[in-house]
Amino acid sequence: MSLHKQLxxxxxxxxSAAFIGSFFVSSLSAKYYLEEQxxxxxxxxxxxxxxxxSQTAxxxxxxxxxxxxxxxxxxYQFIKLDFVDGSSINVEADNSDFKEAPKWLMKLFPISIQPGIAQVNDGWKQIGTLSLSSQTRFGYKQLWNNTKRLTYYFLAVSVLCGIIGSLLLKIIIRPLNRTVEHAQAIGERRFITTQEPRTTxxxxxxxxxxxxxxxxxxxLxxxxxxxxxxxxxxxxxTITGILNREPVLGHLRAYLQNDDDSAYGALITIRxxxxxxxxxxxxxxxxDAMLKRFGAVLQRECEDRVSGKAVAGRLNGSDFLIIIPGDNVPPESGKEILTMLLQVCRELGLPNVKLLGSCTSYHFGETISTLLTRLDSVLESAGNNDTDSCIYVPSRVVSENERTEKVDWNGLLQSALNDKRLxxxxxxxVSISNRLMHYETPARLQCENGQLLMAGEFMPHISRLGLAPQLDLVVVExxxxxxxxxxxxxxxxxxAGLLSDLGAIRQLVDMLERFGNKVELLWLEVPEFGVFQNLERFRYLCQLLKPLRCVIGIEHVSQEVTRIGELHDLGLDYVKIDRSLIHDIDTSVPYQVFLRGFCTILHSIGLKAIAEGVTTEAEWEALKKLGIDGGTGTFFPKDFKE
Structure with missing residues (x-):
């Protein structure tokens, strides 16, 4: 029962107790007063x-x-004259139609009046005895009117006290409301802090x-x-601070298998x-000082990329690999990076250092060995050149630009979004208990000729044209x-573009509010780089979505482990761990140790850990032992049955 009801x-x-007491006291006092009067x-x-x-005796x-x-x-109630000879004159009132007061009041407070008595004389001779009693119905009427006035008074006072009490209670329990909200937030795994109230x-x-x-x-x-x-x-x-060979190749492998805007891009090798x-x-x-500066330059260049997914790594002592998803002009990026590294050499006074570069485009479905062979094939010939240069190696896969170079992407995408041709x-x-958790549903765009484009083919243009929020709303619908x-x-x-558009966020929330209770079946996830690039806006989105009870998570988590503690007050439900940390997990002991610790941290704040890119049964069995709650990938058939 709420405090307002209790109040x-x-x-x-x-x-009521005061009224009953006052009623009895005032009614008895009025009764005795009326009887006396x-x-x-x-x-x-x-x-x-x-x-x-006496004059007419x-x-x-x-x-x-x-x-x-x-x-x-x-x-009068009655007037009676008793003569000495035994005769009498008696006049009495008819009380059969007595409506001045309810019967219960007359029974509870009966008015008993002693009659007035006087002798009727003719000179010194007694003629008879006269007795009379005043009518009591008017006394009961007065008593009933007093009772009604008392009732109205107490009702008015009760309502006034209730209203004033409610207003005061709102002020008094305001800190309690914040305390309840705080407790509910902790119950929802949002470990927030609030200002301490004045109430002790x-x-x-x-x-x-x-x-x-x-x-x-x-x-955390x-x-x-x-x-x-x-x-x-x-x-x-340890020297450059950028990724080693296996981790950077793991990212490349993940990009080659992802069906999103990272499905193609630029691959650059510097030797x-x-x-x-x-x-x-x-x-x-x-x-070593030069290598350290190289690492800092490459790291900064990756961080400056808009996609937030660019990574750099050291393949061996002399070779560096830079992956830039979504970049469709590798020669320009390669030349830019090579120029920056040569500038480092000049600043350090190392004119004898010669840098060789090669670049190419990677595409969804290609293999790492094919790409590295393509890049290595020209590095030897580049060594024969007297000048530093970055040689572009055309992809043997028909590039997305070549295949769709005549496409009006703005018109195609606007038309598809307006007509909902998606x-x-x-x-x-799948969970570790072999139960379906949910279905991932990547979008496919249907061209006017019926051809379906994968997300990796149209998402870069969606981002470039600023249509990502509009696409998200259509996909949610x-x-x-x-x-x-x-x-x-x-x-x-x-x-990630949705977080930059407050209007789109409001439309999303309005759409989900209209949908009703079934919104609990909807799982929404935002990529890691988008979350930590715009954490406050993501926090705002979570605050709007949590009351709707839809499921909220983060996908492709791998690089921002140190910032997981910043998510403690968001009330998230799950995290999807990037496939770069999952590949060959059954044989990689260091990654097993890392993943076990990561799952422990996630579970401590009530988050489910879901593995992306599970490809073999051995990986899946190893993941179960490490604390993973679920997985997705090619290991699970599309027609999965529980």
């Missing part, structure tokens, strides 16, 4: 009438007329919950930093010619239709 019940109980009136009236009758007829006239003009009783509760949230936050920060430090030691080159001789001539410390393909996400028709859990990927 009203308390006020009503208190006022009516008795005095009886004495005065009987004396006056007796004097009048010998004439019974006249006496009767006097008594009747007095009865008619007065308010609430202050202790809020202080304790703030300590809990702070403890969880500190624990400490564990995340330890885990990220261990990841960097495992994945990053330091004859690094062994340079170590001897220039000194190892000098060359379909959703289903891929199962299609997913909701699918939920209505099939009644299954459906997951969709929201773009």
């Amino acid at each position: 009203w019940i308390s006020i009503l109980a208190m006022m 009516l008795f005095r009136s009886n004495i005065d009236n009987v004396t006056s009438i007796a004097l009048s009758l 010998d004439d019974h007829m006249t006496s009767e007329l006097v008594i009747n006239s007095q009865f008619d003009i007065g308010h 009783e609430f202050k202790e509760v809020v202080r304790s919950m703030n300590k809990l949230s702070a403890h969880v936050r500190k624990m 920060d400490d564990e995340s930093k330890k885990l990220d430090s261990w990841r960097k030691d495992m994945q990053h080159d 330091i010619s004859d690094l062994f001789s340079l170590n001897k001539t220039e000194g190892r410390q000098t060359m 379909t959703l393909e289903r891929f199962p996400v 299609l997913a909701l239709d699918m939920i209505v028709k099939q009644g299954e859990h459906i997951g969709i990927n929201l773009s």
